[in-house]
Amino acid sequence: MIKVAVIGCGLIGKRRAQEACEHPQSQLLAVADINLAAAEALACEYNCQSLTDWREAIANPEVNAVAVATHNGMLAEIAIAALEFGKHVLIEKPMGRNLAEALKMAATASSAQRVLKIGFNHRYHPAIAKAYHLYKEGMIGEIINIRARYGHGGRPGYEKEWRGNPQLAGGGELTDQGVHIADLIHWFAGLPTEAFAYLQTAVWPLQPLEDNGFGLFRFADGAVASFHTSWTQWKNLFSLEIYGQKGSLTIEGLGKSYGVERLTLAIRNPEGGVPEIEEMVFDQPDLSWQLEWADFVKAIETGCPYLGTPEDGVAAMRMLNALYRSAEENAIAYV
Ligand SMILES: NC(=O)c1ccc[n+]([C@@H]2O[C@H](COP(=O)([O-])OP(=O)(O)OC[C@H]3O[C@@H](n4cnc5c(N)ncnc54)[C@H](O)[C@@H]3O)[C@@H](O)[C@H]2O)c1
Known part of the structure; x- marks a missing residue:
């Protein structure tokens, strides 16, 4: 015990x-x-x-x-x-x-x-876990690019909570929800080599923290991942799209206010045209x-x-670190 x-x-x-x-x-x-x-x-x-x-x-x-x-x-x-x-x-x-x-x-x-x-x-959410399994089985081939969006609408007074305090939070939305995105990108595609980011403090009075983070990663094999994390996403959203040479995996929703969790597997039609589609819906309670x-x-x-693992945690922090450096220097940063 x-x-x-x-x-x-x-x-x-x-x-x-x-x-x-x-x-x-x-x-x-x-x-x-x-x-x-x-x-x-x-x-x-x-x-x-x-x-x-x-x-x-x-x-x-x-x-x-x-x-x-x-x-x-x-x-x-x-x-x-x-x-x-x-x-x-x-x-x-x-x-x-x-x-x-x-x-x-x-x-x-x-x-x-x-x-x-x-x-x-998030790695234990059923659609994400299933997508990872399908990717590892080779269903979509080598990853060529990833697109991710994650956000909620924040709330008035956020600046008075620990998430609005740089000493207690470490970063804004890029750190808060963005770290899940960094982790998922790393889980699927490995550690990128280059990062570029724009940060905004668009609505909530959180300076020097950001309420929006936009980022790009490039991998040694040429794959690219883009993402947007937001505390001005007025209707909560989670979306992760993983494109491979043979097909794609699209995860939408995380349950509750993020909408029913769904996974769409699309297998590219070698002749061109409409892909073969399989849709999976995971509407059970969150067991993650x-x-x-x-x-x-x-x-x-x-x-x-x-x-x-600690290596996974460090990888995600390396990715965030590169994004913050990039935003500060307005230049590509090496991960
Ligand atoms: N995996 C996820 O999706 C997810 C979601 C939300 C939060 N989190 C993470 O979980 C952590 C907590 O977030 P939360 O939303 O529960 O915050 P919270 O504000 O609801 O709870 C934090 C608690 O810690 C207490 N606390 C502060 N300093 C302390 C100390 N020195 N000793 C003991 N207790 C102390 C506070 O009094 C408070 O009760 C954060 O690191 C956050 O990033 C993860």
Whole structure:
């Protein structure tokens, strides 16, 4: 039985607490939040200890795994301390506020020989997971280009929340939802070599953070990926299109406000004209959090490979780092 502490009892900490309780091989021992009421409410729901100091949670010798779900500003400090105490760690995306924090976490996990998993839950969404499987089976051939769009409409007062505070967030929308896009591009197509970005602060008073990020990546084999992440996407949107030499995979929606999750496989007609189309609809509840937790538990128990490794987290942070450099210098940046 893996004994768990969850640090940060906000939106995502609550999900982690629920999964830790519901999985047959994990047990929630403690939750911690600087907001005592948030910690107590969650502890009361799952009958565990509530703490206001995360250090107490990671120092508990009974705890073997820690889920870190604070704002981005504390992810690295808590993850590194927990790894140094010999705990396995699941941290939310992004892997810290910047590449330097990500590299430090990866090095600590490596020397501590503990599982460090980055919360890229999108990889467990059924349409995305199925698309990856079909791609790996060779259904669309070699990837030639990718187009991605992801966004929601933000909200008034965002500038007063941690996502609007550069010290606590590390970046704006490019970091927030953009890191999922970077991770998915990296998962499908590998690490790009070049990046170019334009950033906007178009509507919300978030300077120096961006509410929109537009980016281009180029890969060593000539493939290209483009994306747009937005906090002015007034109707929530998720769209990921992957084009190969033989066909394409199109994922639309992520459930709930993002619309029903759908995958379209198009196989190119060698004669030209209309491709062969297969449409798949995934309208069940979002199980990505449950599957992600199960992958974490299995990795701890068996040492088997898992998704969202430190290398994956670092790759996504390298890609964001190149995009921010590009936007600042108005030039292509090398990843
Ligand atoms: N995978 C996803 O799709 C996804 C979605 C949303 C958020 N996230 C990530 O999850 C993390 C948390 O986001 P959220 O939306 O749950 O935020 P949130 O604001 O709802 O919750 C954060 C919690 O952390 C607590 N906290 C802050 N400093 C702390 C400290 N020093 N010790 C203990 N607790 C502390 C806050 O009091 C708050 O309760 C972020 O890193 C975010 O990027 C991931």
